[in-house]
Amino acid sequence: MTAPARRYGAAVRALIRGRSRSTTPRILLALIIALMAATLLVLVTGLMVAERGRNAADAVRTRAVPAVSGIVAARTALVRADAAAVESLRTGARLVGPGEHFYNQIAIAVQGLTRAAGANLAGEPGNRKLRLAAGLLTSYTRLVQQAATHPDGEAGELLRARDLYSASQLLHDPDGGALAHLDGLLADYDRALHGRVEAGARHPGAVLPWALATAVAAALLVAALVFFARRFRRLVNAGLAAALALLLCQAWVVLGVVSAHDHLRRASDALSGLVHQDRSAAGAKDREALRDLVLRACGHDDPARCGETVARFATRVADRPAARGADDDGRIRQGEEAGNQAAADTAAEAAAMAGDAAGRQPLLAALAALAAVAVYLGFRPRLNEYRYRST
Amino acid sequence: MIRRRFRLLAPLVAAALAAALSACAAEPDRGAVTIVHPWGGTEPGQEGYAFRQVLEAFRAETGIRYNEQVTRGVAQLVQANLAAGEPPDVAVLTSAAELAAHARGGRLHPLDDVVGETERRELRRSWMLPLDGGAGERVYAVPFKVNLKGLIWYGRRGGPDRIPRTWTGLERYARTAEDGVATWCLGMGDGPNSGWPGTDVIENLILHEHGPRTYLDWAAGRLDWRSEPVREAWRRLGRVWARNAYGGREAALLTDFGDAGYRMLTDPPGCRLEHQGSFMVSLYQNHRDLPGGPPRPGVDFDFFPFPKFPGRSFGTPWKASVDLVGMFNDTPQARRLVRFLAGAQAQRIWLRHTGGDAFMANRNADTGISRNPVSRRIAEHVDRAEILCLDAADLMPATMREAFQRGVLEYLADPDRLPEILADLDDVRRGIPQDHWLSLRCTE
Numbered sequence: 001m002t003a004p005a006r007r008y009g010a011a012v013r014a015l016i017r018g019r020s021r022s023t024t025p026r027i028l029l030a031l032i033i034a035l036m037a038a039t040l041l042v043l044v045t046g047l048m049v050a051e052r053g054r055n056a057a058d059a060v061r062t063r064a065v066p067a068v069s070g071i072v073a074a075r076t077a078l079v080r081a082d083a084a085a086v087e088s089l090r091t092g093a094r095l096v097g098p099g100e101h102f103y104n105q106i107a108i109a110v111q112g113l114t115r116a117a118g119a120n121l122a123g124e125p126g127n128r129k130l131r132l133a134a135g136l137l138t139s140y141t142r143l144v145q146q147a148a149t150h151p152d153g154e155a156g157e158l159l160r161a162r163d164l165y166s167a168s169q170l171l172h173d174p175d176g177g178a179l180a181h182l183d184g185l186l187a188d189y190d191r192a193l194h195g196r197v198e199a200g201a202r203h204p205g206a207v208l209p210w211a212l213a214t215a216v217a218a219a220l221l222v223a224a225l226v227f228f229a230r231r232f233r234r235l236v237n238a239g240l241a242a243a244l245a246l247l248l249c250q251a252w253v254v255l256g257v258v259s260a261h262d263h264l265r266r267a268s269d270a271l272s273g274l275v276h277q278d279r280s281a282a283g284a285k286d287r288e289a290l291r292d293l294v295l296r297a298c299g300h301d302d303p304a305r306c307g308e309t310v311a312r313f314a315t316r317v318a319d320r321p322a323a324r325g326a327d328d329d330g331r332i333r334q335g336e337e338a339g340n341q342a343a344a345d346t347a348a349e350a351a352a353m354a355g356d357a358a359g360r361q362p363l364l365a366a367l368a369a370l371a372a373v374a375v376y377l378g379f380r381p382r383l384n385e386y387r388y389r390s391t
Numbered sequence: 392m393i394r395r396r397f398r399l400l401a402p403l404v405a406a407a408l409a410a411a412l413s414a415c416a417a418e419p420d421r422g423a424v425t426i427v428h429p430w431g432g433t434e435p436g437q438e439g440y441a442f443r444q445v446l447e448a449f450r451a452e453t454g455i456r457y458n459e460q461v462t463r464g465v466a467q468l469v470q471a472n473l474a475a476g477e478p479p480d481v482a483v484l485t486s487a488a489e490l491a492a493h494a495r496g497g498r499l500h501p502l503d504d505v506v507g508e509t510e511r512r513e514l515r516r517s518w519m520l521p522l523d524g525g526a527g528e529r530v531y532a533v534p535f536k537v538n539l540k541g542l543i544w545y546g547r548r549g550g551p552d553r554i555p556r557t558w559t560g561l562e563r564y565a566r567t568a569e570d571g572v573a574t575w576c577l578g579m580g581d582g583p584n585s586g587w588p589g590t591d592v593i594e595n596l597i598l599h600e601h602g603p604r605t606y607l608d609w610a611a612g613r614l615d616w617r618s619e620p621v622r623e624a625w626r627r628l629g630r631v632w633a634r635n636a637y638g639g640r641e642a643a644l645l646t647d648f649g650d651a652g653y654r655m656l657t658d659p660p661g662c663r664l665e666h667q668g669s670f671m672v673s674l675y676q677n678h679r680d681l682p683g684g685p686p687r688p689g690v691d692f693d694f695f696p697f698p699k700f701p702g703r704s705f706g707t708p709w710k711a712s713v714d715l716v717g718m719f720n721d722t723p724q725a726r727r728l729v730r731f732l733a734g735a736q737a738q739r740i741w742l743r744h745t746g747g748d749a750f751m752a753n754r755n756a757d758t759g760i761s762r763n764p765v766s767r768r769i770a771e772h773v774d775r776a777e778i779l780c781l782d783a784a785d786l787m788p789a790t791m792r793e794a795f796q797r798g799v800l801e802y803l804a805d806p807d808r809l810p811e812i813l814a815d816l817d818d819v820r821r822g823i824p825q826d827h828w829l830s831l832r833c834t835e
Contacts, residue, residue: 124458125458128425128458128460131460131468131471131472131475131477132462132468134471135462135464135467135470135471135472136462136464138467138471139464139467139582139583142583143583154805155801155804155805155808156804158641158644158645158804159644159800159801159804161644161645162579162580162585162644162645162804165580165645166580166582166583166585169582170582170583175431175432176431176461176462176463294645297641297645298638298641298642298645300641305638305642306638306641306642306645306646307578307637307638307641307642307643307645307646307650308578308650308651308653308654309578309580309645309646309647309650310642310645310646312650
């Protein structure tokens with residue numbers, strides 16, 4: 001054991017055993033121990049707040065953004081693929097099959113699903129839904145490809161209509177279609193996203209302990225300053241004043257992390273906007289095209305003469321008319337894509353900012369260490385004084 | 392002083408005890424099981440709702456959580472999941488051949504020690520299917536629900552005055568379509584499985600005209616698709632059904648099977664008969680948008696059995712499809728679920744939630760269940776059928792079954808192409824290795 005350590009050990013033992021009749025050394029010892037403990041507690045709870053913020057930001061950036069944008073992209077691509085298939089096969093382009101555009105959109109849809117699967121935002125239940133959607137996508141693609149193989153002529157047209165209608169139902173069926181599954185998945189993602197954001201830097205379980213620890217540390221420092229001023233007739237103890245300033249700096253840094261949570265909330269709102277986007281207009285025109293194709297294959301203008309399924313389908317299409325004019329549908333989709341892109345960019349940017357704010361943990365640690373040193377320096381002259389008195 | 396300290400400590404000790412007790416009382420995690428099945432619907436009375444009640448009862452009894460995946464394309468989903476290396480623990484399939492293929496490939500686990508003798512004795516028929524075809528005849532699937540096929544449904548408003556008991560009578564009745572009312576309600580649509588309502592007609596024609604032996608030879612790939620029994624059945628599908636269908640062949644092709652019977656129940660009706668399975672009792676009652684409310688079994692609709700061909704020496708044959716439960720992952724949770732689904736309790740829950748309009752494989756499931764007169768008669772046929780054969784398409788390898796269904800669609804689109812279609816189907820048959828075919832007997 002070194003000589004200074006032996007000396008301090010003896011002083012502490014003396015203080016504890018209470019050889020001295022004065023209460024001042026005991027108060028000094030109690031104060032320094034309490035202040036060191038409070039400084040450590042402020043550091044630990046501050047780091048917890050920052051860690052929660054970082055985790056939530058990482059989850060938004062690396063999981064929620066790719067998952068939601070992946071599913072939205074897949075959904076849009078599937079609607080477009082369906083439109084491309086109907087358009088290509090309606091115009092009798094049998095030789096080119098469903099067309100290059102169809103295959104491009106299917107590839108985009110597959111990429112989107114893969115991106116979402118990699119993000120794994122909603123855990124195993126989400127992955128199961130993804131696999132189901134992927135299975136339906138395979139059946140859908142197969143049916144469209146089959147529709148393209150039928151020869152021209154009445155019979156071929158009829159079979160093509162049957163296959164395209166079946167394929168389209170695999171996508172659009174509200175009770176079990178691929179789009180319905182993707183919508184359900186988006187709702188799951190939305191819940192998971194909100195759960196992760198709420199568990200971030202503003203979670204009461206993190207903020208309250210930190211606020212309490214900071215308040216206790218500040219109160220102890222003020223009490224120590226008052227004690228020093230009264231007992232030793234010093235206006236201000238420089239070390240303790242510095243420690244108080246450093247504590248305020250730590251609070252400033254942690255509050256920065258907590259306020260950065262707003263960015264995360266904005267990101268979350270942008271993603272929720274994507275989830276809850278009204279997509280009813282998109283695809284309506286394609287459904288009209290499919291209805292016309294089916295009626296032409298059936299050979300009647302009156303849907304009721306083509307059986308109950310066609311009659312019901314025609315009613316559903318009529319209930320949800322497409323936007324007027326051929327270009328409007330395209331504009332709807334362009335707007336949708338621009339909105340998707342903007343929301344995804346905002347989400348990524350906000351998440352990055354929140355992540356940056358939460359990444360200030362080393363600064364917090366440095367400030368806490370300096371505060372501890374400042375407390376020690378503030379106490380050292382008096383401790384030395386009482387050490388000599390007690391020995 | 393001590394008392395005061397105790398007063399302070401007491402609440403803390405009590406809180407700690409309460410926390411410890413609640414932790415002990417919390418339900419332990421007994422794991423989860425994944426099941427893929429085809430039953431959709433969330434409303435009471437719908438199959439999906441009924442099956443969810445079964446799964447809930449399983450969870451309550453065992454503490455095992457369940458994850459369900461619902462799709463009409465169970466076979467396709469199982470394939471996709473297997474390809475991804477993540478098969479479901481349990482799946483419900485109707486195709487025995489599909490299950491057999493998985494058993495051959497080692498992907499399906501045997502159930503010999505999962506479902507015991509007691510459960511087996513409770514089954515109505517020997518539907519514990521030995522699917523590997525080997526001498527060991529291990530069991531790979533347990534039956535859950537039975538769908539009797541080959542019923543001819545009619546609306547009480549527009550149906551026949553006298554029930555045709557013979558094929559000639561039915562053929563004659565089919566030709567006497569009145570103005571604006573077609574004889575047959577016909578719908579081939581069912582997504583990627585479209586065409587099966589037509590394959591059902593062909594199968595029933597072969598079974599009733601030529602008997603179980605020819606039927607099984609054909610189902611097992613031993614009979615040429617261009618042979619006279621098969622060819623004639625196809626011709627009859629065109630001549631008797633498609634020619635007299637509501638909206639013609641075109642509407643039959645474009646109509647989904649669940650919608651086809653709707654026009655039989657309207658006033659005035661658009662068609663008079665529908666060849667379909669026993670599950671239509673539930674589906675007809677789901678047409679809640681009819682002016683008179685949901686159709687009532689025995690009051691608004693009824694059925695008669697597929698008519699006999701005169702001069703046949705074999706008894707009255709029936710065919711059925713069975714919802715079979717197979718296990719793709721051998722886990723304790725999957726075993727518990729399979730055993731539970733094979734039991735009377737689970738099957739009774741389904742019956743209770745479908746108003747007794749289903750026919751379960753476990754004969755004890757019926758205890759205490761009241762049925763409407765139509766369902767009661769179907770249950771009697773399931774129990775007392777002289778000969779009951781599995782659906783031929785369900786016995787055929789997946790490639791053959793899909794080609795069969797496609798063939799029906801192509802035939803309805805262009806009946807003149809029949810020779811070509813049958814030749815193509817026979818090419819498919821000959822291309823399938825012999826050990827991929829299932830040879831199962833009809834139960835008598």
